[in-house]
Amino acid sequence: MTQETAKLVIRNIGQILSGKLEQPILDGDCIVALDGKISAIGYEKDLDTDQPTTLVDANGVTLAPGLIDSHVHPVIGDYTPRQQQLNWIDSCLHGGVTTMISAGEVHAPGRPKDIVGLKAMAIASQRWYENFRPSGVKMYAGAPVLEEGMEEQDFKDLADAGIKLLGEVGLGSVKTGETAQKMVKWARKYGIQSTIHTGGPSIPGSGLIDKDIILEADADIIGHINGGHTALPDDQITCLCESCTRGIEIVHNGNERAGLLAMRTAFELDQPERVILGTDSPAGSGVQPLGILRMIAMLSSLGDIPAEIAFCFATGNTARMRELDTGMIEEGMSADFILIDSAQHAPGKNMLESIHQGNLPGVGMTVIDGIVRSARSRNTPPAARLPFVVEQ
Ligand SMILES: [Zn+2]
Numbered sequence: 003m004t005q006e007t008a009k010l011v012i013r014n015i016g017q018i019l020s021g022k023l024e025q026p027i028l029d030g031d032c033i034v035a036l037d038g039k040i041s042a043i044g045y046e047k048d049l050d051t052d053q054p055t056t057l058v059d060a061n062g063v064t065l066a067p068g069l070i071d072s073h074v075h076p077v078i079g080d081y082t083p084r085q086q087q088l089n090w091i092d093s094c095l096h097g098g099v100t101t102m103i104s105a106g107e108v109h110a111p112g113r114p115k116d117i118v119g120l121k122a123m124a125i126a127s128q129r130w131y132e133n134f135r136p137s138g139v140k141m142y143a144g145a146p147v148l149e150e151g152m153e154e155q156d157f158k159d160l161a162d163a164g165i166k167l168l169g170e171v172g173l174g175s176v177k178t179g180e181t182a183q184k185m186v187k188w189a190r191k192y193g194i195q196s197t198i199h200t201g202g203p204s205i206p207g208s209g210l211i212d213k214d215i216i217l218e219a220d221a222d223i224i225g226h227i228n229g230g231h232t233a234l235p236d237d238q239i240t241c242l243c244e245s246c247t248r249g250i251e252i253v254h255n256g257n258e259r260a261g262l263l264a265m266r267t268a269f270e271l272d273q274p275e276r277v278i279l280g281t282d283s284p285a286g287s288g289v290q291p292l293g294i295l296r297m298i299a300m301l302s303s304l305g306d307i308p309a310e311i312a313f314c315f316a317t318g319n320t321a322r323m324r325e326l327d328t329g330m331i332e333e334g335m336s337a338d339f340i341l342i343d344s345a346q347h348a349p350g351k352n353m354l355e356s357i358h359q360g361n362l363p364g365v366g367m368t369v370i371d372g373i374v375r376s377a378r379s380r381n382t383p384p385a386a387r388l389p390f391v392v393e394q
Pocket of ligand 1: 170199200204225226230
């Protein structure tokens, strides 16, 4: 063990959720991470746990991958001008979110809509979140909003400058399927992933994007398929699920009934791996520090699916679709974890059952890149048992 290697050992884990649909619960009571990456998963007696730089006793609680919010609208640092709120990202960390993906920095006051300006803002946004992670949360940002007049060279320029995401297609002046399709193709050609707005207008200035535009545009992810807020009619939602194989994103700031319909349709198609979760915050509905946990509890309870499956929607499914090295408990992945337990006095014989009954778990600790970032959540209901740092 060299002096400079950071070794995290988490022992006495009660249950490990993998984030992977094919095997959502793993055997083991211990995880080891070296320099921020998972190096071993199993039983403490079988693993090399000597000389940790940080030793955590999980106290019998559940370890899950850090949650991923697939749809946020950040602007700068840990401040959102949308509702004039500070520290919203830190609040979400206390709700178990360790990674966020921007669907466009659309709330920037005076957002440039000319092409050189929108490219400059996207590149600057990508940089400032790469250089500054609020409370350690990984924010993938720098997601330009498409405007009329963009040419193939613009997408190449953006990709060359490190841009990997488009903002929601439809939030700018590009609103026809034909133009959107052309630009989404250029983006894909240069390795930039795309999401499209789905449903009625979100706020004054945005517009309706219906199933015909979405299918023609063929973006990688059907952004907030349950509307943000206004959902499409049910027949259009099922048609979108059935007519393509793109990501089915369900958000907190959408229509919950439509979200359940989209999830059930994905299961009927035997394609649950397409379901991913976001909050679509900050927005008119504000920010939701517990939004992803609430989506997990809502889909598990009202949709009647096992809670460990619902966790996969917010972890491994999103990581695979977004090509991230997090969201799964697997050797080599980033050591991004949450330690959670039943909330105090929650019904159900264990945490998964209490979530399946519609209750939120309590977050007891978060870990990002192998570093403990927060202890008992200030936002969730208090967990019955709490993990603790034994030595550091
Ligand atoms: Zn939207």
